[in-house]
Amino acid sequence: MPILAATGRDRIARSEGGSGSGEEENPARVTDVAVRLVQLTKRFGGDTTGKRVATYVDGAKADDTFLAVDHIDLEVRDGEFFSLLGPSGCGKTTTLRMIGGFEQPTSGLIELKGEDVSWLPAYQRNVNTVFQNYALFPHLTVFENVAFGLRRRKVADADIKQRVGDMLELVELPGYERRKPGQLSGGQAQRVALARALVNKPAVLLLDEPLGALDLKLRKQMQVELKRIQQEVRITFIYVTHDQEEAMTMSDRIAVMNKGKYEQLGDPEVLYERPQTRFVAGFLGVSNLLRATPDGPVDGYAVYRLADATAVRVPQQLVQGESGPVAIGVRPEKIRLSEAKADVAPGLNRLAGVISDASYLGVSTQYIVSLAGGGSVTVYEQNVERATKSELWTAGESVQLTWVPEHSFVVADEGSASNAAQEDLS
Amino acid sequence: MTAVVATPPRPSVLRRIARLAPYILLTPGLLWLLYFFIWPLAQMTLMSVSSGTLDTGFHVTGTLKSFSDALTKFGTQWGNSLLYGGTSTVLDFLIGFPVAYTIAFKGGRYKNLLLFMVIAPFFTSFLIRTISWQILLGDEGPILAFLKHTLGIVPVDFSILYSPVAVISGLTYNFLPFMILPMYVALEKIDFRLLEAAGDLYGSSWQTFRRVTFPLALPGVFAGSILTFIPAMGDYVNAELLGSPKTRMIGNVIQGRFLQSTDYPSASALSLLLMLGILIAVGIYARALGTEELTG
Numbered sequence: 001m002p003i004l005a006a007t008g009r010d011r012i013a014r015s016e017g018g019s020g021s022g023e024e025e026n027p028a029r030v031t032d033v034a035v036r037l038v039q040l041t042k043r044f045g046g047d048t049t050g051k052r053v054a055t056y057v058d059g060a061k062a063d064d065t066f067l068a069v070d071h072i073d074l075e076v077r078d079g080e081f082f083s084l085l086g087p088s089g090c091g092k093t094t095t096l097r098m099i100g101g102f103e104q105p106t107s108g109l110i111e112l113k114g115e116d117v118s119w120l121p122a123y124q125r126n127v128n129t130v131f132q133n134y135a136l137f138p139h140l141t142v143f144e145n146v147a148f149g150l151r152r153r154k155v156a157d158a159d160i161k162q163r164v165g166d167m168l169e170l171v172e173l174p175g176y177e178r179r180k181p182g183q184l185s186g187g188q189a190q191r192v193a194l195a196r197a198l199v200n201k202p203a204v205l206l207l208d209e210p211l212g213a214l215d216l217k218l219r220k221q222m223q224v225e226l227k228r229i230q231q232e233v234r235i236t237f238i239y240v241t242h243d244q245e246e247a248m249t250m251s252d253r254i255a256v257m258n259k260g261k262y263e264q265l266g267d268p269e270v271l272y273e274r275p276q277t278r279f280v281a282g283f284l285g286v287s288n289l290l291r292a293t294p295d296g297p298v299d300g301y302a303v304y305r306l307a308d309a310t311a312v313r314v315p316q317q318l319v320q321g322e323s324g325p326v327a328i329g330v331r332p333e334k335i336r337l338s339e340a341k342a343d344v345a346p347g348l349n350r351l352a353g354v355i356s357d358a359s360y361l362g363v364s365t366q367y368i369v370s371l372a373g374g375g376s377v378t379v380y381e382q383n384v385e386r387a388t389k390s391e392l393w394t395a396g397e398s399v400q401l402t403w404v405p406e407h408s409f410v411v412a413d414e415g416s417a418s419n420a421a422q423e424d425l426s
Numbered sequence: 427m428t429a430v431v432a433t434p435p436r437p438s439v440l441r442r443i444a445r446l447a448p449y450i451l452l453t454p455g456l457l458w459l460l461y462f463f464i465w466p467l468a469q470m471t472l473m474s475v476s477s478g479t480l481d482t483g484f485h486v487t488g489t490l491k492s493f494s495d496a497l498t499k500f501g502t503q504w505g506n507s508l509l510y511g512g513t514s515t516v517l518d519f520l521i522g523f524p525v526a527y528t529i530a531f532k533g534g535r536y537k538n539l540l541l542f543m544v545i546a547p548f549f550t551s552f553l554i555r556t557i558s559w560q561i562l563l564g565d566e567g568p569i570l571a572f573l574k575h576t577l578g579i580v581p582v583d584f585s586i587l588y589s590p591v592a593v594i595s596g597l598t599y600n601f602l603p604f605m606i607l608p609m610y611v612a613l614e615k616i617d618f619r620l621l622e623a624a625g626d627l628y629g630s631s632w633q634t635f636r637r638v639t640f641p642l643a644l645p646g647v648f649a650g651s652i653l654t655f656i657p658a659m660g661d662y663v664n665a666e667l668l669g670s671p672k673t674r675m676i677g678n679v680i681q682g683r684f685l686q687s688t689d690y691p692s693a694s695a696l697s698l699l700l701m702l703g704i705l706i707a708v709g710i711y712a713r714a715l716g717t718e719e720l721t722g
């Protein structure tokens with residue numbers, strides 16, 4: 001998981017330049033965008049339900065309405081595996097349902113391959129959905145479930161037989177044609193739902209937490225499977241999940257949503273290595289956030305002072321221009337622990353602390369370290385150099401924590417506001 | 427199953443009672459059925475092969491005369507029963523389905539009120555409701571008077587009352603709630619996500635209805651039509667109050683045999699045949715709808 005600093009930065013630089021994974025891309029060609037959302041908004045309740053025109057002025061919050069999706073601008077590229085990731089209730093499903101045509105936007109546009117589909121009913125959109133609970137037709141066989149879309153489009157019988165057969169093969173359920181959905185396991189029903197949607201070769205496939213009902217092992221297996229299928233059929237997937245690991249495993253790009261907006265959009269490693277907000281830093285993996293105030297630049301590094309005046313350096317180009325207090329972030333696996341008095345290489349960030357808790361996890365050991373200047377951080381150490389009980393750090397030992405400045409990230413210290421947001425969610 | 431088949435612990439008394447619980451719970455119902463259904467049915471069967479009169483007493487003689495009479499003498503009445511019962515069931519379906527559909531899918535917060543309105547007629551006696559149809563359909567009743575005098579589109583001597591139309595109208599009206607309620611229940615429990623899925627798979631509203639909603643409502647349609655057809659087929663009140671001697675149904679014959687001519691053997695044979703006929707009709711119907719559709 002930890003990537004080499006240089007490689008990491010390279011890839012980040014490229015992605016931030018907007019050219020994704022380095023394939024030839026032509027931003028001028030409209031077909032390169034599978035789905036474009038323009039200021040897409042959904043407000044539930046009140047008197048706007050079903051109305052096509054937004055009658056609300058921004059900020060003027062009507063008491064009985066709820067802004068589920070808040071002016072989202074988004075471009076999903078053709079052929080990519082795109083995830084909407086966020087906590088429950090942040091508006092992922094609503095966004096997906098608007099793209100699918102099950103929910104009318106309060107305002108904004110939805111373009112599908114360059115064509116405005118905002119007001120087309122679901123059945124006229126070249127989009128298919130894998131529903132959260134699969135929604136297989138209980139009265140039809142697996143074959144007829146998968147054939148449903150083709151039959152509605154008047155595809156010839158022989159063709160249907162061929163395509164349904166191929167599709168069941170793709171999802172590894174050949175021979176299940178005559179079963180009823182009631183006779184399938186969760187994982188099998190999931191595959192049928194996928195086949196039923198994919199067989200229509202939609203421009204975009206929408207998936208709403210399709211693995212949510214499966215047990216962990218099956219879920220892991222299906223993640224790999226889904227990714228394989230997506231690469232095989234090359235259809236654009238828009239995948240909704242609240243599971244960050246799932247999103248990271250499968251996605252080409254992820255939009256991290258919070259309260260009806262997305263906070264950051266990027267490759268999984270960009271989101272992980274360079275989160276731009278406190279929320280993203282906290283939602284994807286574990287982050288240590290240290291409050292600090294800026295103390296001027298030195299040698300291409302921005303210097304920050306923690307509460308106890310310890311200096312921490314961050315490469316200047318990672319600073320987004322915040323001038324006030326910030327939070328310096330560093331991931332637990334980026335931190336090295338060493339004896340309190342040991343020499344450390346110059347140029348590393350260095351903090352002093354005391355081990356307050358150690359948990360052996362097999363692959364790694366997780367330490368909670370109380371900092372001398374107050375607060376605590378989490379550190380993961382691979383069990384390579386130290387692996388046996390006697391070699392591990394134990395509670396009460398004084399240590400120093402070091403990390404490469406390039407492994408830091410900086411987010412605005414919205415402190416209380418952001419904390420309140422997270423409390424809302426729990 | 428495996429090697430661990432050590433002697434099972436002896437079931438405790440409580441556990442033995444628990445195992446008997448289903449039978450204990452069934453007992454009252456079974457006794458009820460035995461006394462009020464099986465026993466009379468057996469008696470009726472014996473009666474149907476007896477001969478005699480009320481004065482001399484009935485004796486089981488094993489004669490099948492009642493059955494041959496029942497089958498040969500009442501062709502018209504059997505025909506009327508089938509025709510009126512069948513027609514009113516079909517009409518009830520045609521009227522009731524849109525009602526059930528609307529309440530289930532568009533009823534919103536008025537659902538309960540609308541359902542209450544469906545069963546509201548039950549708060550009045552069956553007889554009174556039927557008699558009021560005499561007034562409604564009367565030659566100078568509100569409907570015909572309006573058509574004859576206000577609009578003038580119907581001849582003055584036109585009459586509905588005492589015709590098959592009147593009997594079918596009464597049957598249709600009286601059994602409509604029995605059709606609506608089961609269909610409502612079936613429609614109500616359809617997962618709306620299935621309808622969204624059909625739309626997602628390019629099904630227009632009509633196709634979604636035809637391929638998903640209706641097939642899923644079939645168990646309700648089946649239950650509703652049976653609950654309507656069986657009582658409508660055996661009914662005699664509507665034919666009695668709204669019909670004429672020509673529109674007599676088999677129910678009227680049975681009623682007459684039991685209560686007027688006290689020809690119990692003949693009435694019993696007719697009743698048994700009616701039961702058998704309905705069972706066969708329901709069987710054919712279930713076959714036609716497809717049992718898989720009903721259980722799936």
Ligand SMILES: Nc1ncnc2c1ncn2[C@@H]1O[C@H](COP(=O)(O)OP(=O)(O)O)[C@@H](O)[C@H]1O
Nearest residue numbers: 044045066068087088089090091092093094095
């Ligand atoms: N039909 C609805 N009416 C009112 N509020 C709704 C409706 N659907 C969703 N919401 C609200 O909109 C918010 C976003 O919901 P949703 O998109 O389902 O979130 P997610 O899928 O991210 O968990 C939630 O707070 C939810 O309560």
Ligand SMILES: [Mg+2]
Nearest residue numbers: 089092093094
């Ligand atoms: Mg959701």
